[in-house]
Amino acid sequence: MTSPALADRAVLARRAFLARTAALATASAVGGVALPAVARGSGAPASLDNPNAYTSPRPEALADITELTIAVPNLIDAATPVRHGRSVRLRWPTRIGVIPGYTAGTSATALARQAFLNTLAGIPGVSVVDVPLPDEWDLLTGNEFNNVRLAERSEPFLPYLRGDLRKFGVSLTGWLQGALLGADEYLTGQRAKLLLLERVLDDLFARCDVVVQTGPVPFDILGLPELALPIGFTSAGVPIGTILGGQPYAEDRLLAVAAAYQAVTDWHLRRPPNPPGEAPAPTAVDAHPTRPPFRHRANGRVSAPDPDTKRGRIHAHEVPHQMQ
Numbered sequence: 472m473t474s475p476a477l478a479d480r481a482v483l484a485r486r487a488f489l490a491r492t493a494a495l496a497t498a499s500a501v502g503g504v505a506l507p508a509v510a511r512g513s514g515a516p517a518s519l520d521n522p523n524a525y526t527s528p529r530p531e532a533l534a535d536i537t538e539l540t541i542a543v544p545n546l547i548d549a550a551t552p553v554r555h556g557r558s559v560r561l562r563w564p565t566r567i568g569v570i571p572g573y574t575a576g577t578s579a580t581a582l583a584r585q586a587f588l589n590t591l592a593g594i595p596g597v598s599v600v601d602v603p604l605p606d607e608w609d610l611l612t613g614n615e616f617n618n619v620r621l622a623e624r625s626e627p628f629l630p631y632l633r634g635d636l637r638k639f640g641v642s643l644t645g646w647l648q649g650a651l652l653g654a655d656e657y658l659t660g661q662r663a664k665l666l667l668l669e670r671v672l673d674d675l676f677a678r679c680d681v682v683v684q685t686g687p688v689p690f691d692i693l694g695l696p697e698l699a700l701p702i703g704f705t706s707a708g709v710p711i712g713t714i715l716g717g718q719p720y721a722e723d724r725l726l727a728v729a730a731a732y733q734a735v736t737d738w739h740l741r742r743p744p745n746p747p748g749e750a751p752a753p754t755a756v757d758a759h760p761t762r763p764p765f766r767h768r769a770n771g772r773v774s775a776p777d778p779d780t781k782r783g784r785i786h787a788h789e790v791p792h793q794m795q
Contacts, residue, residue, distance in 0.1 A: 568679025619660025
């Protein structure tokens with residue numbers, strides 16, 4: 472059971488997070504299409520492109536953000552394991568949610584995940600519980616809506632996209648996709664993001680305090696805290712890790728779980744074995760003939776190779792014509 476203090480802070484944190492997120496939904500309107508905050512379920516799934524499926528944000532989402540002050544948790548204490556003699560317990564009683572398929576299969580990763588959960592279950596204060604995924608999970612976390620983030624990533628780099636596309640290497644297509652994303656697609660994606668956020672907070676975290684994940688999506692999309700930690704190795708010596716996801720502003724809870732787990736295991740102290748054979752000869756980081764090597768090592772800079780004049784050059788304003 473969660474302590475009253477933690478429960479109160481979790482409520483305030485959720486209200487503050489929803490208020491900040493709903494600000495876009497309540498204040499943004501493009502072409503007269505207001506962006507709603509949440510979808511109300513009436514037994515049937517809401518249609519993401521049907522404005523009538525949405526209503527105004529919940530009252531707590533519209534609260535004055537200045538009144539929702541969240542105390543900053545002590546992350547140093549949270550990351551310090553709690554010991555009683557030779558035993559370790561969790562700093563706060565915590566429900567660890569396990570999503571469907573997390574331990575499925577017999578691969579090294581699946582076995583490591585099973586051992587990870589068994590170890591957690593043996594730590595006093597931990598409850599391991601199965602949690603279902605919210606409705607329409609695959610749709611809301613799929614590439615169609617995940618790619619909405621590309622516009623947010625590309626926007627700060629538009630001057631560089633206009634200057635020289637060669638700077639973006641093999642990921643150029645993703646950067647251009649973000650730069651060319653239409654407003655209607657972006658707004659639809661924001662609706663999906665807000666709907667997903669509400670379902671994660673109201674459905675998923677109604678059953679747990681921390682959830683184990685197989686990847687960073689969708690918590691990285693929603694801006695919720697995550698923590699990755701090592702939990703084993705494959706037979707070939709490749710490290711295996713897992714990801715924990717938490718509620719808004721609950722980094723301390725994630726750190727407490729990781730601290731307790733690492734206090735009773737030593738995966739974080741091990742490293743992969745060296746590959747067989749002799750190590751290759753070192754190469755110069757800065758081999759420009761007019762200056763000595765490693766000139767910029769103090770600030771982590773290395774010299775770029777001279778540009779290949781034989782490569783074609785294309786600017787962002789030429790892309791639409793080239794794609795016809």
